[in-house]
Amino acid sequence: MPAAHPKEFRDDVVAVARRGEAPIAQLxxxxxxxESCLRNWLHQADVEDGHRPGVTKAENEELREARKKIRLLEQASVLSRRVYPFTHPWAHETIM
Structure with missing residues (x-):
């Protein structure tokens, strides 16, 4: 996979493309x-600017963090259910 272009470069290319002075293929x-890369950049810029529905970069990052927290909480829940019987005093009492 090629290295990502700097944000400033992408913003400049999108700005030139939005002026419509040349066809997308030529730009x-x-x-x-x-050409597909430029079209993707234009689409994402429209989403970020609110001109088109979709998930913004900030929303995507927030969703990624939420999923990460959910995964960690699920792991903690499983662990606590496994450890619970051994952490309470009555767990070691024998029935007479």
């Missing part, structure tokens, strides 16, 4: 990126 060629 992509001029900037040395694929």
């Amino acid at each position: 992509a060629k001029d900037f040395g990126i694929s």
Whole structure:
């Protein structure tokens, strides 16, 4: 996978493309990126700017963090259920 382009570069290319002075295919060629890459950047920029529905980068990061916390809580829950019988005094009493 090629290295990601800097945000400033992507923003500049999107700004030029939005001006509509040249076809997408030509702009992509001029900037040395694929046409699909430029179209993806334009789509994501529209989402970020609120012009198109979709998940913004901030929302995506928030969702990723929430999933991570849920996974950790689920692991802690499983662990506590396994440890619970051994942590209470009555767990070691014998029935007479």
